[in-house]
Amino acid sequence: ERRELTESAEEARSALGLRGRRVVTLLGFIHERKGYRLLIEALAALPSDVVAIAAGGHAPASTLIPSLLALAQARGVADRFRITGYLPEHELNRYLAATSLAVCPFSDVSASGSLSTWISAARPILASSLPLIAEYNALEPDAIRTFHPYTAASLADATSRSSRVSSKRRKPSRTRY
Numbered sequence: 001e002r003r004e005l006t007e008s009a010e011e012a013r014s015a016l017g018l019r020g021r022r023v024v025t026l027l028g029f030i031h032e033r034k035g036y037r038l039l040i041e042a043l044a045a046l047p048s049d050v051v052a053i054a055a056g057g058h059a060p061a062s063t064l065i066p067s068l069l070a071l072a073q074a075r076g077v078a079d080r081f082r083i084t085g086y087l088p089e090h091e092l093n094r095y096l097a098a099t100s101l102a103v104c105p106f107s108d109v110s111a112s113g114s115l116s117t118w119i120s121a122a123r124p125i126l127a128s129s130l131p132l133i134a135e136y137n138a139l140e141p142d143a144i145r146t147f148h149p150y151t152a153a154s155l156a157d158a159t160s161r162s163s164r165v166s167s168k169r170r171k172p173s174r175t176r177y
Helices: 009-015 036-043 064-074 089-098 113-121 131-139 152-163
Strands: 022-027 050-055 081-083 101-104 125-128 145-147
Touching: 009 089, 022 036, 022 089, 022 113, 036 050, 036 064, 036 152, 050 089, 064 081, 089 113, 101 113, 101 152, 113 125, 125 152, 145 152
Parallel strands: 022 050, 022 101, 050 081, 101 125, 125 145
Antiparallel strands: none
16 A cells, blocks of 8 residues: 655644644544454543544444443543544545554454555554564564553553654655565
């Protein structure tokens, strides 16, 4: 996947009403195994300038969306958790550009299109420690930061540590995945 983000992070955040915020984004089809609940739990432990974006669509009859919104409300982070729904390419690029840290707190995965998108966008990535992520890191050491164990506290800690250093865009790796 090749992608050229034309807006700076600051321009994109401003256009999205996120100026002065650190943006963590979980990308792709909204499904239980992608770790949305874990992200909301972790968001509650992160500083108030951190906003979590669920950038993707979901099945129309899904009960996951209402339960995620209820969890965000219960944890006191509803104002810092945004679900975008399906994004056309130009809006997707804006959210990618605005992202300080891509989060992939997957509980399991056999393949991930969202990882390819993040790599093409040259955004820092934090993922759960899974075999697929280890394969990427074997190709390009430390390309994807990981967190372990699979807990909200571990995700919050790794996000906090990562988001301090992720304000600058990385140059895309020349390694082919």
